[in-house]
Amino acid sequence: MAAGETDPVAAALRARSLAAAPLLAQGRLTGLVVAVAAAPGRFADADAARLGRLAEEMSLSLEKVRIGELERSWRGWLSFVAEASDLLAGTLDQERTMALVAQLVVPRLATWCAVFTDADGGRDRLAYVWHADETRADGLRELLAHADLAPPADGPGPWNGFGAAPPQARAAAGSTADDHAYAFPLIARGRHIGTIVIGRPPGERFPRSAIELAEELSRRAALAIDNARLYSAQTAMSSALQRSLLPPGVPEIPGLEVAVVYEPAGEGSEVGGDFYDVFACPEPSAGPAAHRWRFAIGDVCGTGPQAAAVTGLARHALRILAAEDMSVPDVLARLNRLILGEGERGRLLTLLHGEITPRPRRDGVTISLTSAGHPPPLILDPDGTVREAAGPQPLLGVFDGVEFHTDTIALRRGQVLLCVTDGVTERRSGGRQLGDGQGLERLLAGCTGLSAGAVAARIQRAVRDFGPEPSNDDVALIVLRAS
Numbered sequence: 001m002a003a004g005e006t007d008p009v010a011a012a013l014r015a016r017s018l019a020a021a022p023l024l025a026q027g028r029l030t031g032l033v034v035a036v037a038a039a040p041g042r043f044a045d046a047d048a049a050r051l052g053r054l055a056e057e058m059s060l061s062l063e064k065v066r067i068g069e070l071e072r073s074w075r076g077w078l079s080f081v082a083e084a085s086d087l088l089a090g091t092l093d094q095e096r097t098m099a100l101v102a103q104l105v106v107p108r109l110a111t112w113c114a115v116f117t118d119a120d121g122g123r124d125r126l127a128y129v130w131h132a133d134e135t136r137a138d139g140l141r142e143l144l145a146h147a148d149l150a151p152p153a154d155g156p157g158p159w160n161g162f163g164a165a166p167p168q169a170r171a172a173a174g175s176t177a178d179d180h181a182y183a184f185p186l187i188a189r190g191r192h193i194g195t196i197v198i199g200r201p202p203g204e205r206f207p208r209s210a211i212e213l214a215e216e217l218s219r220r221a222a223l224a225i226d227n228a229r230l231y232s233a234q235t236a237m238s239s240a241l242q243r244s245l246l247p248p249g250v251p252e253i254p255g256l257e258v259a260v261v262y263e264p265a266g267e268g269s270e271v272g273g274d275f276y277d278v279f280a281c282p283e284p285s286a287g288p289a290a291h292r293w294r295f296a297i298g299d300v301c302g303t304g305p306q307a308a309a310v311t312g313l314a315r316h317a318l319r320i321l322a323a324e325d326m327s328v329p330d331v332l333a334r335l336n337r338l339i340l341g342e343g344e345r346g347r348l349l350t351l352l353h354g355e356i357t358p359r360p361r362r363d364g365v366t367i368s369l370t371s372a373g374h375p376p377p378l379i380l381d382p383d384g385t386v387r388e389a390a391g392p393q394p395l396l397g398v399f400d401g402v403e404f405h406t407d408t409i410a411l412r413r414g415q416v417l418l419c420v421t422d423g424v425t426e427r428r429s430g431g432r433q434l435g436d437g438q439g440l441e442r443l444l445a446g447c448t449g450l451s452a453g454a455v456a457a458r459i460q461r462a463v464r465d466f467g468p469e470p471s472n473d474d475v476a477l478i479v480l481r482a483s
Contacts, residue, residue, distance in 0.1 A: 010036075019043040021055035025063040033058065080108065084217055088224035092231040095128075101196065101221040102130035109210045109217075110198035111179070112136075114144050117186075117194040117225070124195055131176075139173035144197075156215050159183035159197050178202050182211060184218035188226035196221065245311045247277045253293050255362050256411075257452035257481040261460050265303075265423070265474050273300035273307035273347070274421045274474035277315055281322050281355070291357070294322050297478050298351040299374070299421045310347040310397075313338060318353065328353050328370050329404035332396065336372075339397040349396040350374040352419050354406075356480075364412040364482035370404050372396050375425050378441060379409065380416040380455075384448045386441040389417060411482045416455060418444055423475040424459065429467035452481040 009015075015036035023031040033055045037043065084104045091097055098115045105113040112131040116124035126144050131137040148164030159181040162170070170177040179199040186194040196218050200206060242264060250258050260276055274297075281292045296318050300307040317338060321331045332353060339349060354369030371377065373395025376388040390407040411417055418440075425435030434440060443462055447455045456479045463475055 014038045016040040017042040019048050019051050021048065021052040023055050023059040023062060025059055030059065030063060030066070080104075081213070081216055081220075085220055088220060091224075092228050094225060094228040094232055097221070097224050097228045098128040099130070101217070101225075102128050104217065105196075105198055105214065106130050107132040109214050110182075110200055110206075111204070112140055112176070112199045114140075114197045115194060116197070118192060127194070136174070136176055140176050142169050143173040143177060145169075156182060156184040156211060156218070161197070175201070180205060182206055182214070184215055186218060186222035186225065188222040191226075193222060193226055193229070241308055245275055245308060245315060247279065247315075250278045251280050251293065253356060253365070255358055255483060256356065256365050257479075257483050259452040259456035259479040259481075261456050261475065261477045263423075263460065263463075263471075263475040265470070265472050273303055273311060274298070274423060274476040275300075275311050275315055276476045276478055277318060278478065279319055279322070281325075293356040294318070294328075294354070295356065295419075295478055295480070296351060296353045297374070297419045297421060297476055298349055299423075299474075299476075301348040303474075307347055310339065310342070310349060313342070314349060314351065328355050328368055328406050332370055332372055332404045333402065336396045336402055337400065340400055347397060348373075350422075351396055352377060352390075359410065359412075364410060364415065365480075366408065366410055367417065367480070368406040368408045370406050372404065375420055375422055375435075377417055377419045378444055379411070380418065380444050380447060382414040382448065384445050386445050411480065413482050415482050416444075416447070416452065417480040418455065418459070418477065419480075420459070420477040421474065423471060423473035424463055424477060426473065427463050427466045427471055427475075434463065434466050452479040455479045455481070 013036050015038070017037045017040050018034065020032050020034045022029055023033060033051060035043065035047075035051060087100050087104070088097060091100070098117075102113040102115055111133075112129070114126060114130075115128040117127045119125040126141070129137060129141045129144060131140050143162060143165050146165040146169045147161035161181070161183075162177050162179075165173075165177065176199075179201055181197055181199040184196045184198075185192060186196060196214070198206075198214055246262060250260055258278055260278065262274065262276060264274075276295075276297045278293065278295045281294055296315070298311075298314055300310045300314070314335060317335050318331060321334055326334065332351065335349075335351070339347070350373040352369060352371050352374040354367050357366050359366055367389075369377065369390050370393060371390040372393050376392065377390055378386055379389045380386050389409050393404055394402050409417070420440070425433065425440055427434040434443075440459075443459060444455070447458055450458065456477060459477060459479075460475070463471065
């Protein structure tokens with residue numbers, strides 16, 4: 001090396017002479033062995049030959065070590081991807097899924113992560129932000145809120161969206177505004193649903209392995225987010241349909257306390273088959289004031305859209321036919337024919353339907369009811385005695401030409417009438433059911449002296465606590481208490 005050269009490395013090493021030999025692995029250059037000396041002309045051809053032999057001996061060992069480290073690294077990445085896949089598959093909540101994605105990326109792959117989701121108007125919306133340093137999260141969120149998210153590309157690439165942020169947002173974010181960022185489009189089922197942006201401080205570039213891993217994670221995250229979005233949409237639709245099949249409210253009935261409970265099974269992704277209704281029956285000759293009321297509680301066989309169709313048919317038909325001043329038995333006979341007329345679309349229906357009229361001198365109410373294949377209603381007397389209030393009759397949707405009759409009871413002050421669906425009586429705990437051995441009767445007997453709302457709450461709690469697993473059937477009940 002010539003004297004007077006200003007190469008900084010040579011100056012630091014005080015190098016005046018140098019010899020080098022290549023490290024070769026299967027014909028591929030993997031590195032160099034370099035020797036330097038402070039004296040000029042220190043190395044001869046013989047020294048170079050010895051250095052070459054040393055490099056040959058070292059190259060194989062170094063390559064084995066390099067491959068071993070690479071294998072360990074890939075095993076770690078594969079384990080990370082598998083763990084991430086399990087976590088993402090374990091939730092169908094969209095917000096939680098995006099939070100999981102960000103927390104999987106930080107700090108293993110990046111210092112911060114932001115998830116954008118598509119919104120109306122074609123511009124992605126900032127949905128979630130996570131930073132390894134919590135004190136920088138607010139500044140980063142403000143910066144990202146003003147960022148320019150370019151139209152999505154087909155693949156990952158460097159991201160320069162901070163350039164569009166106003167000076168005040170950049171100042172609030174501090175050095176984060178100068179971070180290196182990479183963007184990964186979220187593509188699920190051929191549709192763009194958002195973008196993941198990850199960032200590191202200016203002095204920390206993204207290695208290729210981190211980019212490849214983030215790209216793989218973005219593909220899995222896109223499918224998980226889309227699944228969560230579809231599930232949320234389905235749940236919202238089912239909930240809206242379920243609400244449309246339940247009455248908007250319960251009317252006030254003189255001399256009677258009324259409490260209702262409806263609890264769908266599962267997570268709300270399917271419409272249940274249970275329903276209830278309590279409504280007034282104004283008499284045309286008496287003006288708008290009601291002197292009679294009707295109630296109904298039913299259970300359609302099955303769940304989903306087919307059951308919902310029969311539920312809607314039954315609930316609305318009950319109100320329409322009652323408005324035509326049809327008696328309770330005639331309403332059930334007409335509804336039975338309507339269900340049979342649905343053919344294969346019809347479903348079996350158990351139904352308890354009754355009419356309420358006040359008794360003279362405010363001495364409770366008179367109830368005429370019919371139980372069509374439904375669990376029998378129970379009466380609780382003030383002394384704690386429990387008895388059935390109606391006999392069984394055929395369920396709806398099976399036989400044509402069925403004639404129904406009513407059972408009439410006088411519900412006096414302090415007496416309680418309990419009507420439930422089989423989601424109560426058939427609540428399971430192992431091999432036992434809540435209704436086994438007059439279990440519901442004993443439960444109701446313990447409600448002596450309680451209001452209608454308290455009776456409903458106690459039975460609802462008992463159903464929940466009866467078994468360790470969530471109920472797989474809808475629960476509906478009506479409590480009427482003469483006051």
